[in-house]
Amino acid sequence: MFKLLESHEIYAAIFLFLFLISVSIKVCGQLIGFYRRNFALKWLHLVGDLRKFSGGIESRQEINRLLDSLEEASIFKVICGLDISPAFRSELIRLHNTGLIRISDFKLISPYLFFKDGVFLIKIKFIYRLMAWFTLLFGVAIIFYGGVVMVVLHQSGSLLADAVGAFILIVSIFLAYGVSQDFRNYKRLVLIKKKMKI
Numbered sequence: 001m002f003k004l005l006e007s008h009e010i011y012a013a014i015f016l017f018l019f020l021i022s023v024s025i026k027v028c029g030q031l032i033g034f035y036r037r038n039f040a041l042k043w044l045h046l047v048g049d050l051r052k053f054s055g056g057i058e059s060r061q062e063i064n065r066l067l068d069s070l071e072e073a074s075i076f077k078v079i080c081g082l083d084i085s086p087a088f089r090s091e092l093i094r095l096h097n098t099g100l101i102r103i104s105d106f107k108l109i110s111p112y113l114f115f116k117d118g119v120f121l122i123k124i125k126f127i128y129r130l131m132a133w134f135t136l137l138f139g140v141a142i143i144f145y146g147g148v149v150m151v152v153l154h155q156s157g158s159l160l161a162d163a164v165g166a167f168i169l170i171v172s173i174f175l176a177y178g179v180s181q182d183f184r185n186y187k188r189l190v191l192i193k194k195k196m197k198i
Contacts, residue, residue, distance in 0.1 A: 132186030146172025
């Protein structure tokens, strides 16, 4: 069994490296999201404290409007993890209220939302389309590799080799699912874009 693994050790190392990279990226993304939400919560507390000093005087209406804007931006950042302009924020909320998008789509759609001729549009660039299809093909290749390794290990006739092969296939399926996230996001964007044109 180990001779079979040794003949594929370069591929196994690449496979393991890609798996660790994808897990690391996901964990880093979650840590960054946690930090941003925590930072936004601190802003909310700060705005609450500043309101105590800004009330009651007419000349401070501009400051109160600024605090309202900061409060709204901080709440939106805590809920969605986005720091975007008020116009884009309002458009995302409007799209959500019409039932076109979910709150979970806010982060997905915001980089592709553009204002043109008084209308908000979704513009998907060619490079993003290319990368989306590449991630799908890469995911399929990972599953194929996992299947080939499982078949090769199964030919040794060992129960341990079968278990290792099955484990590699399962890990490759999870890795392919993670790698193909861009493709799933792309398909969701295309669907939202079609709905916006209706």
